[in-house]
Amino acid sequence: MLLITCPHCGPRPELEFRYGGEAHVARPTDPSALDDQAWSEFLFVRDNPKGLYAERWNHAHGCQRWFNALRDTHSDKFVTTYPAGAPRPDLAAEEIR
Ligand SMILES: [Zn+2]
Numbered sequence: 001m002l003l004i005t006c007p008h009c010g011p012r013p014e015l016e017f018r019y020g021g022e023a024h025v026a027r028p029t030d031p032s033a034l035d036d037q038a039w040s041e042f043l044f045v046r047d048n049p050k051g052l053y054a055e056r057w058n059h060a061h062g063c064q065r066w067f068n069a070l071r072d073t074h075s076d077k078f079v080t081t082y083p084a085g086a087p088r089p090d091l092a093a094e095e096i097r
Pocket of ligand 1: 007
């Protein structure tokens, strides 16, 4: 079973968590200034990398708090988790492997 480390509770089974999409997506400062194309890209277009991806997760069946995770989409390995609102960790390549 895959274990995900909640930054508040520690390692827990993946069944306790819900995926929340890409992390660090900044809301436009003036949404009314966007045209339909730019607004739809903000709402629906996300990165889809092969490798490290910053994601939002919710510990739904635990503390119910949101946090962010860096996950390798190729290996499905969680590299690190960190509290929501914290900046994305700048990991060196050696730490990822
Ligand atoms: Zn938790």
